[in-house]
Amino acid sequence: MLATRALSLVGKRAISTSICVRGGHGVAKVDDYALPAYFDRRENPLPDVQFVTELSAVQKSLKEKEKGSWATLSNEEKIALYRISFKQSFAEMNEGTKEWKSVIAGMFFFIGMTGLVVLWQRKFVYGPVPPTFESEWKEKEVQRMLDMRINPVEGFSAKWDYENKEWKK
Amino acid sequence: MSLAKPAMRGLLGKRLRFHLPIAFALPLVAAAAFKYGVTEPRKQAYANFYKQYDTTAEFNNIREAGVFESVRPTGK
Numbered sequence: 001m002l003a004t005r006a007l008s009l010v011g012k013r014a015i016s017t018s019i020c021v022r023g024g025h026g027v028a029k030v031d032d033y034a035l036p037a038y039f040d041r042r043e044n045p046l047p048d049v050q051f052v053t054e055l056s057a058v059q060k061s062l063k064e065k066e067k068g069s070w071a072t073l074s075n076e077e078k079i080a081l082y083r084i085s086f087k088q089s090f091a092e093m094n095e096g097t098k099e100w101k102s103v104i105a106g107m108f109f110f111i112g113m114t115g116l117v118v119l120w121q122r123k124f125v126y127g128p129v130p131p132t133f134e135s136e137w138k139e140k141e142v143q144r145m146l147d148m149r150i151n152p153v154e155g156f157s158a159k160w161d162y163e164n165k166e167w168k169k
Numbered sequence: 170m171s172l173a174k175p176a177m178r179g180l181l182g183k184r185l186r187f188h189l190p191i192a193f194a195l196p197l198v199a200a201a202a203f204k205y206g207v208t209e210p211r212k213q214a215y216a217n218f219y220k221q222y223d224t225t226a227e228f229n230n231i232r233e234a235g236v237f238e239s240v241r242p243t244g245k
Contacts, residue, residue: 144236147235148234149227149231153218
């Protein structure tokens with residue numbers, strides 16, 4: 001009794017939004033993202049909802065006509081019905097974008113930046129190379145490899161002319 | 170506007186009939202190409218090399234160059 005009198009003070013409108021009087025819990029507000037959504041995906045060909053939610057008068061009459069025989073529908077009407085239910089056709093949703101150009105451009109840019117970093121490193125960070133890279137050392141290395149007959153059949157020493165002591169032509 | 174109805178069945182079979190023969194033929198071709206382009210010439214090269222190979226003469230040449238550790242070059 002006391003509760004109903006208190007309710008009449010609160011006003012009729014408040015009752016519809018909160019049913020606090022029963023059980024102490026209210027009804028949760030349903031957010032948009034929690035409802036079934038429409039999305040164009042190749043792997044989900046029939047989404048949960050139609051694309052067009054509020055039909056215009058023309059569309060409503062078209063939907064009524066759809067309830068009858070489909071043979072009476074013209075081609076334009078069929079397309080209009082399709083576009084009510086779906087946003088993009090499979091051909092439209094599958095077509096490629098021009099994103100690959102940005103991707104390639106980004107790749108080149110970062111490879112270039114890395115190249116600059118490597119050059120700077122070579123100049124300012126690394127010390128000198130070992131003595132084994134000098135030409136005199138390399139000459140002695142090659143001579144020793146030829147003396148040892150490294151790969152004499154098809155490889156290194158096969159290209160050396162031992163008679164004339166020069167590389168084969 | 171009337172488009173033809175697209176193929177609804179037999180898609181995997183069609184793909185296999187196209188791709189399986191290729192899948193078998195290409196590796197066979199690759200293997201044959203490698204065999205007759207690489208391994209046969211290589212075998213011939215080795216056969217020719219050892220046909221005119223004088224082991225003792227080569228040994229003496231390498232010995233004179235001074236790379237052996239078990240024998241020193243003649244002289245000295």
